[in-house]
Amino acid sequence: MDGVAVGRAWIDVWRTKKCFASTEGSRIEQDLVQCGSALSALAVGSGDVQDRLYPGTAGLYQTGGYEIINNAKLLENARRTGEEAVALLTADQSPSGTMDIVLSGDQVSLQIHESIGHALELDRVLGWEANFSGLSFATLDKLNSFRYGSPIVNVACDMTCPKALATEGYDDEGTPARSVDLIRDGILVGYMAGRDTASAAGVALAGCVRAEYWGRLPMIRIGNVNLAPGSATLDELLDGVKQGIYMESNRSWSIDDKRLNFQFGCQLGYEIRNGKKGRLLKNPTYAGMTPAFWAACDAIGDASTWVAWGTPNCGKGEPIQTARSCQGASPARFRNISVGVGYGG
């Protein structure tokens, strides 16, 4: 269509056969299938470039077969995606200031990945990733006492979650899949720990140690780190906002090397006025510090809005390894957030 310079679509399919054996008696064979797909539109206008990707931030990536590709409904959403990219070229610039925001579920998913998932990898906490992926502010002395978020924030690493992209029967140390609470009622209560880190820190195993392939050392990777759904519909999330911004699908993500100071940008936004979505906005960004941001979460979408959003390309380690993770999430509302940074904010 006019204005769209580049249209892309892709399908990823991985079938992984793994055989694990250890001198402790484990002999495990797994046959895993994961799929994902997405399409994108790049619109180029006079002095501006805008892009839209569907579905979500990186596509719909889950554990399972071709039904996952079908569920993405790419053809049904292709035209709308292109139209949105073109419309963004002439949309108003998203404002700067402090206001309430409602984030789409896939954007909450990436927020979880960067500010909870990575912060709670225990090898990072212990300093094993210090020179590259970094450390963590969530040090061991904070366990069971630190307020990570508001009381409605409950996060668990659940390696048994159906369809979630990181679900396996066993991790690459032979630990059976399980669910471990990370944040309960807003309090830090757990970490993603492997056999060596768990014994060093005296915490429970999480069963999420993985190697990208045979030629890499297994290491803790974000598993299925899911934010428990709340009780609000999307309309109810918006209804509680007098003036704010609804932001959808990530475009840029940056966080410091202890997982505190972050700035994220989204593909598009809509002004919220008196509980209703209004004009289209381009280049929306928001920023904050991790614990204060999650403490500002005062409503989470209900189970009907919850999706096991997969991240197909998380990088960590030296030599670098790519892993696939999941952060299940619903849309959520956050109060009094700094917005528009990078565009005069």
Added chain:
Amino acid sequence: MAVDFVTDENAVERVLDQALAASKADETEALVFSSESALTRYTHNYIHENMVEKNWQLSVRAVIGKRIGVAATNRLDAQGIADVVERATDIARLSPQDDDFPGLPDDNTPTDDIPETCDEATATLGPQARADAVAQITQVMCRNALYAAGYVSSRADTIAIANSKGVRRRFRGSDSAINIKAIGETSSGYAEGYARRFADLSPKDLAERAARKAVEGAAPRQLEPGKYTVILEPPAFREFLGYLSWMAFGAQPFEQGSSFMSGRLGEKVMGANVTIRDDFTQREHLGLPFDFEGAPRWPVTLVENGIAKDVVYDSYYAAKLHHVNTGHALPAPNPDGPMPLNVVVDPGVSTIDEMIAGVERGVLMTRTWYIRLVDQKQTIITGMTRDGLFLIEHGAVKHGLKNMRFNESIVDALGRCQLASELVRSESHVLPAARIDGFHFTSGTEF
């Protein structure tokens, strides 16, 4: 006896021959990449990861008319080669036609070998040598009551390409790196080194540099967000510039209109003191003399004295845009187009110490972290500082600062910069330190 495709050049040539012979496609390209790479990683002053990997891969691109298929394998026996050729051909048959595809390149012009690209001592460096380097680093840390995290790495790579149009190339190169983060109670410092010859790296000197930063940066203070004069040391400057390679300096974003260079060749885009090139012959680079289609690689001036001059091309975009092929193809399948891999920023006239001495009030930045693109056309990026941020006052480094977030336009910043006189290699860039006035810090963090 198992074949070793890292050391057996004849075996690599046989694989190329077998792949081309097995193919019934109209045109065929075979690319073998074999490597032996080693990395010794450490933290808290002890080695916690130590690995060596030897691996090889054959990638086949099959062309049927204007349909293209690519498949890869690391099974390089006769059956593995036959299978990957068949898969590439099957994929080609199922692919849509690309009317812009000009066919595989046929330029077999000889390229000059650069002997210094491969140092055999580096190519065969053993774990003891890497461990000895770590020992030198940790000794410096212990003297300074710090601990270090980082790595020592070495590698040898062989890249060989042949196609059904007679192109035939082979390259062997070595490389090494040392990465050091020195960590204290309240501060950290960073140093890095890259060289084709491991013997050219000094673990002790690099460790002293990182340790000095950590010590001098202890008890860092908060700086108010705002616009400041900054001195970016080479690692920080390389990270600051890095996005330009994929979003601006290649023919694909140029043609699509998303590059800041699009429609602006011949126009002033940066300061008159800025010249940016891609040059594999640069002494500190000594890179691959051909691209991943086997086309000869040429040095390209991207920006000259602030004027947009050119972008890099592969055979596809050279044909599409009627430009000479500059030899910058990446391995197929490649959705991102050609890219520069050996960026050089030409130096200025002042040393970094002279540049610091000329700053009344500003910031010295060692390194950045998690830079991400905020606006492609305006080249606005955001990121954090890391491992050594210092206040400069009255021409001298005063004390450490807590890390800060910046939002800045790369191209705008290069319109108000000064460049230092010494060139340093930092990963895929050779560049000096840079002073940028009015650099925008938008927030801070707690450490």
